Amino acid sequence: MSQLDVAVGYATSRKGVPASASFRRWVEAALKGARRCKASEVAIRIVDADEGRALNLQYRGRDYATNVLSFPADLPPGLNLPLIGDLVICAPVVAREAAEQGKKPADHWAHMTIHGTLHLLGYDHIEESDAEAMEGLEARVLAGLGISDPYLA
Numbered sequence: 001m002s003q004l005d006v007a008v009g010y011a012t013s014r015k016g017v018p019a020s021a022s023f024r025r026w027v028e029a030a031l032k033g034a035r036r037c038k039a040s041e042v043a044i045r046i047v048d049a050d051e052g053r054a055l056n057l058q059y060r061g062r063d064y065a066t067n068v069l070s071f072p073a074d075l076p077p078g079l080n081l082p083l084i085g086d087l088v089i090c091a092p093v094v095a096r097e098a099a100e101q102g103k104k105p106a107d108h109w110a111h112m113t114i115h116g117t118l119h120l121l122g123y124d125h126i127e128e129s130d131a132e133a134m135e136g137l138e139a140r141v142l143a144g145l146g147i148s149d150p151y152l153a
Contacts, residue, residue: 003039003082004028012048012091018109026110026145030117033141039082042117044089052090067093068112070119085120089113107147114141 006027008020027042047055052065059069072085089112098108115138125131139149 002037004031005041005082006044007042008044008046010046011051012046014046016095016105017046017091018106022106022109023113026113027117029141029145030114031121033114033137033144034118034121034123036084036121041081041083042120043086044113045086046089046091049090049092052088052093055088065090065093067097068116068119070116072120072122084117087113087116087120089116101150103150107142108150110145110147111138111142111150114138 004024004027006020006024008023010017023044027040027044031040049065052069053063055069056062056064056066059071060066067090069088070085071088073081073083075081075083089109094108094112095105097103098105101108103111115134118134118137123130123134123137125134135151139151142148142150
């Protein structure tokens with residue numbers, strides 16, 4: 001893979017939050033799974049529930065904290081930078097979901113990071129066929145990391 005730069009900022013307690021090296025490994029796995037070979041930069045901000053809720057309300061009109069928000073880079077034409085975008089991951093939501101779903105916390109962090117990274121690359125799950133493709137890719141990338149398919153009942 002070409003050069004990858006993942007900057008992780010912690011705007012909340014780091015307790016229970018993976019190290020930046022883990023986020024880099026997960027972003028790299030998502031990029032490889034999506035066959036992106038170009039140099040890439042991703043910024044990840046780990047937030048608390050208040051910031052997660054405020055951002056979700058501001059950008060999506062939804063008044064609750066969500067697990068991951070993806071902000072693809074919107075670069076002007078002709079500006080060729082490796083930035084693909086920013087992820088905001090809400091630590092308490094990821095921790096709560098992992099507990100509710102009986103998943104290892106690190107596995108759920110990996111899933112949310114991969115899911116968000118795929119959104120940065122243009123994948124979405126609005127249409128059922130797109131959701132199936134995205135979820136299948138997520139499952140394959142996670143399997144490559146030794147993590148079970150999060151979509152199995």
